[in-house]
Amino acid sequence: MPTPTKGPRLGGGPAHERLMLANLAASLFEHxxxxxxxxxxxxxxxxxxxxxxxAKKGDLASRRRxxxxxxxxxxxxxxxxxxxxxxxxxxxxxxxxxxxxxxxxDNAPMAVIELVLEPMSAKQSVVAEAEQAKAPAAAxxxxxxxxxxxxxxxxxxxxxxxxxxxxxxxxxxxxAAEETTVDAEAGAADxxxxxxxxVEDEKK
Amino acid sequence: MAVPKRxxxxxxxxxxxxxxxxxAPKLVKTLENGRVTYSLAHQAKVVTDSAGTPLFLEYxxxxxxxx
Numbered sequence: 001m002p003t004p005t006k007g008p009r010l011g012g013g014p015a016h017e018r019l020m021l022a023n024l025a026a027s028l029f030e031h032x033x034x035x036x037x038x039x040x041x042x043x044x045x046x047x048x049x050x051x052x053x054x055a056k057k058g059d060l061a062s063r064r065r066x067x068x069x070x071x072x073x074x075x076x077x078x079x080x081x082x083x084x085x086x087x088x089x090x091x092x093x094x095x096x097x098x099x100x101x102x103x104x105x106d107n108a109p110m111a112v113i114e115l116v117l118e119p120m121s122a123k124q125s126v127v128a129e130a131e132q133a134k135a136p137a138a139a140x141x142x143x144x145x146x147x148x149x150x151x152x153x154x155x156x157x158x159x160x161x162x163x164x165x166x167x168x169x170x171x172x173x174x175x176a177a178e179e180t181t182v183d184a185e186a187g188a189a190d191x192x193x194x195x196x197x198x199v200e201d202e203k204k
Numbered sequence: 205m206a207v208p209k210r211x212x213x214x215x216x217x218x219x220x221x222x223x224x225x226x227x228a229p230k231l232v233k234t235l236e237n238g239r240v241t242y243s244l245a246h247q248a249k250v251v252t253d254s255a256g257t258p259l260f261l262e263y264x265x266x267x268x269x270x271x
Contacts, residue, residue, distance in 0.1 A: 035269060098268045100248045100261055112248075112261075112269050 002046030010043060021047050026070045028095075029079045033114035041097045041113040048113075052094045055084035086117045089128065 009017040020040070025048045027034050036044070051069065054062040058080060066076050087094050099111045119125065231242040243249055248263040250271060258271040 033269075098248050098263045098266075099246060100269055101244075 002050060005043060010040060022069050022071075024048075025051055026072060026075050028113060028115065029070070029083060030072075030075050032117065033112060035100070035110060035112050037103075038097075038099060038109040038111045041111040044113060045095050045097060049092065049094050051079065052083060052087060052115075055079045056088065058084060083115060083117070087115075089120055089125075090116065 011017050011020050021044060024034070024036065024040060024044045028044065028048055029051075051066050054066050063076065063080060066079065067073070070076050070079075094116055095113055096116050097111050097113050099109065101110060102108060103110050120128070229244060232245045234241055234243065248261040248268040250258045251260055251262045252258050260270050261268040
């Protein structure tokens with residue numbers, strides 16, 4: 001639950017604020033990155049992240065709740081089918097606010113608010129994988145997993161693409177050893193590839 | 205409509221205007237490529253090419269926006 005906002009409403013009144021936040025959220029989900037004032041960006045962050053949480057739930061009831069805020073069905077569809085899977089592994093913190101200085105006309109402090117769609121960093125994903133491997137498997141794979149993954153993490157510090165290649169190489173080596181863990185890792189690697197492709201498309 | 209009853213003296217006018225002062229922005233000192241640079245904290249910086257043409261805004265190694 002986001003912290004309740006203090007201070008005056010944005011715009012002329014409560015209804016105006018609701019409309020502004022809904023429109024800002026719709027623009028954010030449509031364009032993935034919008035430039036606005038720092039005040040609006042800060043108010044938008046909890047609002048938009050709550051909608052992303054609904055999208056990650058993904059059922060019809062949550063889709064109808066989001067449609068009550070954002071009237072455009074195409075934007076809501078994009079939110080549920082593209083944005084929600086991209087942030088599936090992320091536990092909150094779906095947006096990033098970067099201050100970019102003051103606006104020329106009225107000297108208002110401006111910021112860029114964007115969706116954090118890039119995959120989790122190599123370190124975070126390794127930790128998540130280790131925890132996933134730890135939870136279901138018995139004592140034997142647990143002993144094997146940290147030993148196999150420690151060189152990976154050392155190699156994959158510099159860039160995500162090298163991490164990808166290191167992971168694929170590591171999974172190829174593990175084929176002989178354990179089939180079940182290899183399947184899981186290969187699935188994870190595939191996810192990373194898909195998400196990165198999406199991010200690159202946006203950049204183009 | 206309210207109207208001033210008395211003329212504002214030159215001394216009062218100048219005393220009022222003398223209170224309007226500029227404040228220096230707080231800058232942080234960083235070492236970039238062996239040179240000391242000063243910049244505003246927690247704000248994206250403009251990346252320029254060798255000729256000084258602004259290219260884009262960058263913050264913490266990430267492209268933020270076009271100029």
